[in-house]
Amino acid sequence: MGFSFFCSRINVLLLVFCSSCKFIQGPMDFEPLKILQTTASASLDFGRIFFNSPSAVLRPQNPEEISQLLTFLSASSFSKVTVAARGAGHSIHGQAQALHGIVIEMDSLPPSIKIHRKRDGEPGLSYADVSGGAFWVDLLRESLKVGLAPRSWTDYLYLSIGGTLSNAGISGQTFRYGPQISNVLQLDVVTGRGELVTCSPVQSPDLFYSVLGGLGQFGVITSARILLQDAPEKVKWIRAFYDNFEIFSKDQELLVSMENKVDYVEGFMVLNEQSLQGSSVSFPSYMGFIQQRHATSSDVFYCLEFAVHCHLEKESSVDQVVEEISKKLSYMPSFIYSVEVSxxxxxxxxxxxxxxxxxxxxxxxxHPWLNMLVPKSGIAQFRDLLLENITPHTFEGHILIYPILRNKWNSNTSAVLPDSGDDNVIYIVSVLRSANPTTCSTRCLAELLDQNRRVIEAATESRIGAKQYLCHHSLERQWGEHFGRKWERFLTRKSEFDPLHILAPGQGIFQRKYSQTQ
Incomplete structure (x- = not known):
């Protein structure tokens, strides 16, 4: 299998023998068949496109065990073992995998969620200290018990705290509060050198901002202090339909300019009946929309959605606020629907x-998903590009499209946004598909991935000026183009916090280096 791979296996074996850490495998489990059996879950992710099996899986009981592992690997002679932290395993392109390396299962850390509610008149902010492997849905449940909640979310809550903070964490609240990485007060991190560091905007700030949006390249997040605010009791949730993309996008941009009244803004393309089925539980009344509008037409429609929070002390004014907002929108007459939910x-x-x-x-x-960040100036052209590459009536999945605001992102973090000039508006476009194995063969999946690549190339290399979110590249040159002006800073931070390139090999950014002691 080659000398380097042989040396990697020897070092993993030494680690298992010499460490008190709790591995799933014992030293006798390194025959290929047993490796595949015992590390099967660590070679899977939500995308199910890459299947890179590690040689070992670590289930740490505390951050010190992670530190011990990385300290050992940093000092080991001839070691080329890499390490990936795995939270919920919701990556798309194998970002949390480590071929022939070690995967750290973060959910094995003892779950810890401690809520600090600021008392009236007390200085400071309300916050939660949460272990990196905990899920956002668990933080939501615990914080709601005392009437609090984080400000910024992802659409799906069964994701780990450390996982989303390593990317950005975006949803319909991003226009108002910024991504999740803009709502963090402090982090506990194990660097690629094995150092345990508590960092914040004032304490080890370079590491703090490196890790936020850093794709796991600089450290493993073992704990995070998340900003909290008063939680509403209910939400007024509205959806309106459009047959004109320009009007649809203008109304979305109007909504994100109304930060003091609107709490959430998203939207999606309505390509066929399946586009609405996933949300029919919340909005069963409009399921006749497709039949009525598509009976004699194959046009694409658009659904704008926004929400207003209902606090008990302000409940009487919510309907008035929604009515005031709705009057300013130019949706198709009579095609507006609302529900009230917890x-x-x-x-x-x-x-x-x-x-x-x-x-x-x-x-x-x-799941051959595609996520893009598109400047306002290129969003209409990007919509056209998508429609050139898909067949609306046979498309299976959802296409989300909604605006965020650049000034809600901290430029010190590692996260990358497209250059939009002086325009503050950037669009998120997510093409979310499931490859049904009964109708989509291996060849079909390959064609969908090729389709995504064509869209990415056209959108990033043309005057659209888009950036890929949750991306995967195989060449360092491509990553340099992705990070653009932030690339040199990214390289400097990597050399400081993970000089041997041990961390996050599944991202495909760096090649592992030998120990500096050689």
Whole structure:
């Protein structure tokens, strides 16, 4: 298998023998068949496109065991073992995998969620200290017990704290509060050198900002201090339909300019009846929309959605606020719908769709997703590009499209946004598909991935000026182009916090280096 791979295996064996850490495998489990059996879950992710098996899996009981592992690997002679932290395993392109390396299962850390509620008149902020492997849905449940909640979310809550903070964490609240990485007060991190560091904007700030949006390249997040605010009791959730993309996007941009009235803004393309099925539980009344509008037409429609939070002391004014906002919108006459749901059910809305997909055998399948950040100036052209590459009436999945605001992102973090000049508006476009194995063969999946690549190339290399989110590249040159002006800073931070390139090999950014002691 080659000398370097042989040396990697020897070092893993030495680690297992010499460490008190709790590995799934014992030293006798390194025959190829047993490796595949015992590390099967660590070679899988939500995308089910890459299947890179590690040689070992670590289930740490505390951050010190992670530190011990990385300290050992940093000092080991001839070691080329890499390490990836795995949270919920919701990556798309194998980002949390480590071929022939070690995967750290973060959910084995003892779950810890400690809520600090600021008392009236007390200085400071309300916050939660949460272990890196905990899920956002668990933080939501615990914080709601005392009437608090984080400000910024992802659409799907069964993701780990450390996982989303390593990317950005975006959803319909991003326009107002920024991504999740803009709502963190402090982190506990184990660097690639094995150092345990508590960092914040004032304490080890370079590491703090490196790790946020850093794709796991600089350290493993073992704990995070998340900013909290008063939680609403209920949410007024509105959806309106459009047959004109320009009007649809203008109305979305109007909504994100109304930060003091609107709490959430998203939207999606309505390509066919399946586009609405996932949300029919919340909005059953408009399921006749497709039949009525598509009876004699194959046009694409658009659904704008926004939400207003309902606090008990302000409940009487919510309907007035919604009416005031709705009057300023130019949706198709009579095609507007609203529901009132609990705050928890609103934030956990994708769970219903997950249950539906699981019941149809469409959850644990390949997901050739595509996520793009598109400048306002190029969004119409990007919409056209998408429609040139898909067939609306046969498309299976959802295409989300909604605006965020650049000034809500901290430029010190590692996260990358497209250059939009002086324009503050950037669009998120997510093409979310499930490759049904009964109708989509291996060849079909390859064609979908090729389709995504064509869209990415056209959108990033043309005057659209888009950037890929949750991306995967195989060449360092491509990563340099992705990070653009931030690339040199990214390289400097990498050399400081993970000089041997041990961490996050699944991202495909760096090649592992030998120990500096050689």
């Amino acid at each position: 705050y928890f059910d609103f934030l956990n809305r994708v769970r219903m769709e997950e249950m539906s997909l699981r019941s149809r055998g469409l959850w644990e399948v390949s």
